[in-house]
Amino acid sequence: MAGESPTDSRLMDGTPLKRSSSRAGFESPQPANHSDRPPPPKISKARACAECKRHKIRCEFRPGELSCNKCLRSGIKCVVNDFSQKFVDDDGAWKSQATATMQQLQAAVSHLLRQGGSPDLSTFAAGDIPESLSPATSHHAHRLSINRSQTYTNHHEGPGVVMDVTREHSQEPDLQGPDLVPAPMRSLYEVTKLRNLRNNPIEAPKKTLLEEDFISRGLISMHEAEELFAYFSRTMNQLLWGGIILVHRDLTSVRRASTLLSTAVLTVAALHIPNRTDTLNRCYSEYVSLVSSMALTRAHTLDDVRGLCVGAFWLSELSWKLSGHAVRIATEMGLHQSYQRLTRGHNDQYERAQLWYLLYVCDHHFSIAYGRPPVIHEDVAIRNYETFLEFPMIVPGDIRLLAQVALFMILTEAYRTFGSDTEQAMTEEDFGQLRMYNVAVDQWRLLWQPRSADSSYVRTYPSKGVVLHYHFAKFQLNSLSLRALSPSTTPVFSMDRKESANIAISSAMACLNMVLEEPDIRDAIVGVPIFTHTMVTFSAVFLLKVAINWNSAYLSINARQVRRLVERVIELMNCVSAGERHLTRHIARGLGKMIERFDSWEAAWQVGATNGATGDEVPGGANAMAQGFPPPDLIYDMVGTYGFGLDENLLDPSMANFDFLAQ
Incomplete structure (x- = not known):
């Protein structure tokens, strides 16, 4: 047949074919030499286009042409009407694309392994993770891949960070639900289901591994860390309302609970002990890095909030920023509602309500004293602090803490009355x-x-x-x-x-x-x-x-x-x-x-x-x-x-x- 490729004269296994004519340009391949073995399945290799098949004529191709002679003369598109051939072509295209993608992924993984100081990709057995790839290295490689991805996106999509607007697959809005008057933002999410309009309640805080913190990385020795922790526990922690800011009894416990809190404790302790400037530099650098990295995340624990408060109470150059950040995270976690739940019989809310009172004092320490309006107002929990003291689980530190709450309620009311305008003198009527x-x-x-x-x-x-x-x-x-x-x-x-x-x-x-x-x-x-x-x-x-x-x-x-x-x-x-x-x-x-x-x-x-x-x-x-x-x-x-x-x-x-x- 004219236009037939030389390879069309053989089967896929290389067996020579002899051709027999058929109408409409179809050819039936036959083996040239018969053997005792059963013949392979026949695969139609006919190239008759739809137009030639419709007119029942031979479909002839000129060398190098993609359209048959009939379609060229008629000026129409030549469409091969052979589904088996289309399947073979599509299968080949998919395999080529998959091969290219695998090569790209292998190159990316090899690059990440080199960046993390891990063995070459060729040393990996299928399904194995080498012992040399520690959890810290895995975490580092994961963060590096995210940063690389963001850099690529920013470079190719334009300046700045590209907003990823994603939707959640959840139930349709319940028009007959009991929650008739929710927060306005909740209604907006209920309609749009956009993730970045709300705090995702499914997201859970990351479990801290000891192998990932700066002690395991060798920035500070275990002996010195234990010494700093013990110093903080018996001094600063007791001065701040009897130890309610740090509830962990040993360093291992606080490291497992929150890397931020353990770093804050060691930083503050190093600040107070003579001749620890070098240790202070390393601890402080790690603490600032952790605070910066958590600025836009939504997975937090109560100990993370405590870690921010520890820094606010003792690190003067960070106090204002840290106290405000702690309050915002606490409200995302719903701590401002813990008192109401506690009064309804949920005793597991005691620790959360206690932390909300601590945040109130922290916020007012670094707002009223600076002549700035506080963030936390006198809500039902603040106004009813005496009710909180009636619960059986309170400790002496709660009394000392709520004494501060009561005092700052007075000072806050005075601040709102007289303001902080340094050019506004008090009138004689103000003295009453x-x-x-x-x-x-x-x-x-x-x-x-x-x-x-x-x-x-x-x-x-x-x-x-x-x-x-x-x-x-x-x-x-x-x-x-x-x-x-x-x-x-x-x-x-x-x-x-x-x-x-x-x-x-x-x-x-x-x-x-x-x-x-x-x-x-x-x-x-x-x-x-x-x-x-x-x-x-x-x-x-x-x-x-x-x-x-x-x-x-x-x-x-x-x-x-x-x-x-x-x-x-x-x-x-x-x-x-x-x-x-x-x-x-x-x-x-x-x-x-x-x-x-x-x-x-x-x-x-x-x-x-x-x-x-x-x-x-x-x-x-x-x-x-x-x-x-x-x-x-x-x-x-x-x-x-x-x-x-x-x-x-x-x-x-x-x-x-x-x-x-x-x-």
């Missing part, structure tokens, strides 16, 4: 409301000090800590009486303003005296959360500023007494046993600089008084600022930035760039 908050704080102390029992670890710190927070709250509230005021523009104080300002001064001095004189407070000053360091720092700076800017004719303050008190605080911060980068070191250095400037002001004041200068000419009088005293960082308007406006860079500008990894 301020007196109500003072009474509330007085009642808070009377209620919670006797309820806070002593501890075998920290002795009388629980009850003495209530007194310390009492003085600081009174100081924080009443310091607002001097906000946005200047000695040059406020020559006369009203009785209410003078009373409130003097309460602020006496409360600030009481804060410092408690830290210096009470043995259990003084011994704990290193391990306490940074909010207590904030109290001490705020009180000292406030007293220095008021002593310079407001003379004794207005307020009851003795400049030399203030100076001596702050000097003693500096001595305490310098002599405590702590790491080189602990916050106490920065406090001592910053207060030392302020004392130097205070001495410059005092010397200039004495020179002016000796020369017979008038009150308006003596630094510290009504025109002190016009004379250039005190230096710019101690001018009057900086008093107004406190009250509810404490900034994290209060003492030392270098704190703004406090990076453990920089050295």
Whole structure:
């Protein structure tokens, strides 16, 4: 037949064929030499197209042409009407594509194995995983493949990350269901079923393997890790409400529960122990890396939330970010609803409700103190904390924790009443409301000090800590009486303003005296959360500023007494046993600089008084600022930035760039 390929003269096994003519151009292959064996199955190799078959004529092809002569003359498409041949062609195409895909996958796997330091692909037996491929290496290769895939997608799809809009196969919306008024976002998901519109409840937290954490990778020895864990357990963990932040009794347990929590514990411990700077660098780097990697994930545990809180309470440069992140994750996990479930008889919700109270305090430590609105509001759980204390499973640490909750409820209400605008002075009408908050704080102390029992670890710190927070709250509230005021523009104080300002001064001095004189407070000053360091720092700076800017004719303050008190605080911060980068070191250095400037002001004041200068000419009088005293960082308007406006860079500008990894 014209156009027949030379290979068409043989069967698939190479047997020569002889051809017999048939109508419509079909040919029937026959073996040329018969043998005793049965003939192979016949496979039709006819190439007659549909048009030739319809006209019942021979279908002839010219060499190199894909269309027969008939179709070429007619100018129509030549379609071979042979299903067996189409099957063979399609099968060949599929096999070619599958072979190319397998080669591509083998190349990709070989590349990943080289990147992970694993044996070559040729060493793998079918279905085997070599012992040298550890779980950590497998995890690394998995993450690497994901990163490579994302990089390829970004490169080929355009700049940025491509949003993967996927749908879930689930039941259709139940129009007769009991949940008539769900959250609006739940209704949107129910209609669209888009995964990235909601928190996927099917996703479970990844089980942490000991082989994957930074201890197993050799970044820190097991001996040192055990030492750091023991130090945190008996000191910082006991100071923070009797150990409710870390419920694990040994390092292995916390490592299995949460890599983030174990890393946070070791980082904070290394910060507090002298001569552990190198260990601190490695732990801190690992902790920051873990926090960054979990920013967009949704699989979390209660211990992960605790790991964020541990960092917030003791790592000053991360506190604000970590506390907010912890609250957001907790609400995704439904911790804000645990109290209601607990009151309905679900006792397994106790730990979750307890953690929600802890988050409330953590959030308010690093919002109200910075002059920022808190994230957690006074919901039913916060308002009914006394009901929580009636449950039989509470521990002494719960009482200490809820004492903080009760105090910050008062301070938060005051914050909402007076705001944080540093240019907004209190009016005379505001002092009536301020007196109500003072009474509330007085009642808070009377209620919670006797309820806070002593501890075998920290002795009388629980009850003495209530007194310390009492003085600081009174100081924080009443310091607002001097906000946005200047000695040059406020020559006369009203009785209410003078009373409130003097309460602020006496409360600030009481804060410092408690830290210096009470043995259990003084011994704990290193391990306490940074909010207590904030109290001490705020009180000292406030007293220095008021002593310079407001003379004794207005307020009851003795400049030399203030100076001596702050000097003693500096001595305490310098002599405590702590790491080189602990916050106490920065406090001592910053207060030392302020004392130097205070001495410059005092010397200039004495020179002016000796020369017979008038009150308006003596630094510290009504025109002190016009004379250039005190230096710019101690001018009057900086008093107004406190009250509810404490900034994290209060003492030392270098704190703004406090990076453990920089050295």
